[in-house]
Amino acid sequence: MATTRETTDRSAVRTLLRLWPYVRPVRARLFTAAFVAVVASCTGLVIPLVLKWMVDGPVAGRDPAGVWLGALYLLLLGIAEAVLFGIRRWLVARPLSHVEAEMRAALYRRLQRLPVAFHDRWASGQLLSRGTTDLMLLRMFLAFPLTFLLVNGVTILVGLVIMLLQDWVLGLVILGPAVPVVWTCVVFERRYAQVARRAQDQIGDLTTLVEESVLGIRVIKGFGRHRSQARAFRELAGRLRGTELRKARLLATIWGVIVTLPEVAIGAALVLGVLRVADGQLSAGTLVAFLSTALALRWPVDSIGFLLAMSQEAATATERYFEVMDEEPEDRLDGAAAGGARSRGGADPAAAPGLRFENVSFRYPDAPPGSPPLLTAVDLHVRPGESMALVGATGSGKTTLTALVPRLHEVTSGRITLNGVDIAAMSREELRGRVAVAFEEPTLFSASVGENVLMGARDAAGKAELDRALAIAQADFAHALPQGTDTRVGEQGLSLSGGQRQRLALARAVVGRPEFLVLDDPLSALDVHTEAAVEAALRQVLADTTALIVAHRPSTVLLADRVALLSGGRVAAVGTHQQLLRENAEYARLMSGEQEDSR
Ligand SMILES: Nc1ncnc2c1ncn2[C@@H]1O[C@H](COP(=O)(O)OP(=O)(O)OP(=O)(O)O)[C@@H](O)[C@H]1O
Ligand SMILES: [Mg+2]
Structure with a gap:
């Protein structure tokens, strides 16, 4: 059946680009929100620099007034970051529910216009799950991973540049795990895409079963078939659970790699940095700034795993959505048929x-x-x-x-x-x-x-x-x-x-x-x-x-x-x-x- 196709080779980016016509009307707000989020995130990266100034300046010089001033700067920066993120959230909430509503309306219109032969072929649960679960995944993707893959990417780059400028030796130590992390992400993406597709198709099958049991409740009761029906349900639900567990295992693996390797690198940088401060090659303030920048980058790096996972799910949802939207509606078939009829003599x-x-x-x-x-x-x-x-x-x-x-x-x-x-x-x-x-x-x-x-x-x-x-x-x-x-x-x-x-x-x-x-x-x-x-x-x-x-x-x-x-x-x-x-x-x-x- 067309609805349980497994995809091995497809580009998530190309699939997601098909969402553009729906996102277009709200693009201004979405871009503004992304820009605000980038600014907010980079504001966070100024904090370590203020720390450096405090450690090397007022703290080293035992100047309490300077320390208070530094603390005030930090407070203001923190507030600015929080307010900017708040503005981002406010900017995206309304337009995105608009996108979701538009896509759902388009799907419903298409379902009404598709020929009976299409409905004969497709299980109703597969259509229902596309109109509900899949669209919800898409809205979540537009609200969160889409922006944050960009924001976190920029933040990581800016952070790395700052760290390399502070001290390039320590910077290279931090950069060390980049290659294995990227490699894991690539492998993970491909596997996760397949499992995500299977899970979403299985949700569709489960929806069909539930729908049929509700509609056919009289037959089920009349023939005392509730046990076998429950067994069929358990089996499908068990299969879905297995797929979800596989998803969780994949996510756990990548999470492990993404969290552990940078953590090890930070530890190594700490040891090396302390030795160099002791040797007098590095100021204490620079080390503080360096390490707090590294720590500030932890969330952007850690989050990449599940942001990629959510993007893969969104790509799958997009694919499932367009499987229906790409079907020929009845009235488009009209033209061809009418032309043929006229050439045969017509009225x-x-x-x-x-x-x-x-x-x-x-x-x-x-x-x-x-x-x-x-x-x-x-x-x-x-x-x-x-x-x-x-x-x-x-x-x-x-x-x-x-x-x-x-x-x-x-x-x-x-x-x-x-x-x-x-x-x-x-x-x-x-x-x-x-x-x-x-x-x-x-x-x-x-x-x-x-x-x-x-x-x-x-x-x-x-x-x-x-x-x-x-x-x-x-x-x-x-x-x-x-x-x-x-x-x-x-x-x-x-x-x-x-x-x-x-x-x-x-x-x-x-x-x-x-x-x-x-x-x-x-x-x-x-x-x-x-x-x-x-x-x-x-x-x-x-x-x-x-x-x-x-x-x-x-x-x-x-x-x-x-x-x-x-x-x-x-x-x-x-x-x-x-x-x-x-x-x-x-x-x-x-x-x-x-x-x-x-x-
Ligand atoms: N959507 C469909 N896809 C494929 N085959 C179908 C479809 N609908 C019906 N058929 C097949 O077409 C044949 C004729 O079905 P149809 O419903 O037209 O019979 P009928 O003469 O109306 O029967 P009845 O008197 O029982 O109502 C049946 O063998 C059936 O299996
Ligand atoms: Mg009949």
Whole structure:
């Protein structure tokens, strides 16, 4: 799966540079903040110089007033450093939460615009974790490591120059560990990048598992599967823990090297320095200044380990973020498809009014390679105002065929026309405004009944339209809910029965008085009486709507003017119910309720 790819070779810097478009709007503040932090950090480096002046001047000369003056300087420098760091924090906090919000909004927009095929392929938990954990890592990176890698780098350089100027022999002793430290950092970076990626992918997998267990809680409880589910969770969580421990071990190693080697060097410089002061080659003040500079550099050096670690995690998060952002959204695919359609002849309204499938074949992009297309050469013409039932064994591709009409999936070859116009040449907005759908799985959102139904209409629809749609779908129960049609339903609201949900989904499909109506088994969960009532009302709607209705039961089929039988990836027969019952053995078998499953 694309979501658990391991990366070995990639440049963290190049990856992180992709954040620039989002950071650009706040660049002025960010640069100012970095500059302020550099100044603050270098202010800290003046302190040792004041110490040197105090030791060699007032202290050596036993001048109390001079010592007090020195102490005052030190106090002022300390306050200046603290205030500057405070200003930095204030400068970055707001713009960075703005960056995070913008990136999250962009991700959400992209997820909405990506084709269904993308969502079929990606686990929801992987998407969730990108929108939450990964973006948080990025904000933390921009707030902290990004600035401090720069600030600490500059501080270390300035500090080293100061130390070399104080005494170049001691300076070289301090510089000694630089080579092994840099080497460790390089090796560490590469390993840490891999483990960080694995950890973030595992968080995504864990999120998926938790999400599925929550959504599927009834199945889990009903089958007493909580133990095996808990085992699966423990296993994934254990794997994540192992990866996190590996991260911690890597961090511990580099931390050990980065902290120990400079510490040893400082010790060596101390011994050497004391000997040279004793020999009179060095003033005591210079040694004090030198050592306090070295000690002041300890935090900038020590911090490099985890700053690099955080940067690696941020690079991984960026990479995961852009894996989604780089996917082609539906509307960008539009142009190409439309061009192709036009070159094939395009619109000819007189030719074929109604809904027409012309030599349509389709295979799922993620079907196993080499497998035959699910639909091959489907030809079907639903005349204007006609309602056509679509019948076929389970798994024959009925749902797939209906999903092609609103372009939830793209035909592999052939074309579908509405009143002679290729749907590939229409904008999706126009197409979806003309075609309304009700799916097998009636999905309701956390909103009121009214809002859920009116989702199917263009903006202008009001109370009257809502009531009419509810009446057609026999969903008048909605008026009897605690707050009528304002009652909240869905995940964060009242639970409805399967049949109730199905009727609301049907109301949503008919509320906009669509030109074309595609219903995927819309009445399967209803009892015979309710089904009959819905049918009677639907018949009025269907009178002036061109409809394609997937049906399993004879009672639903009878609603339609004609029936098409889908078999072997083709439309095997078209006719009235009676005709097909007489003439087509497969149809007769499907409708009679004998051995239905042909697979
Ligand atoms: N997203 C997908 N990716 C790959 N294959 C799919 C996908 N969705 C469905 N299929 C496959 O396509 C075939 C047809 O599925 P489809 O849902 O269209 O059948 P159906 O006729 O609607 O069946 P039913 O009567 O049970 O609703 C099935 O074999 C299924 O495994
Ligand atoms: Mg189906």
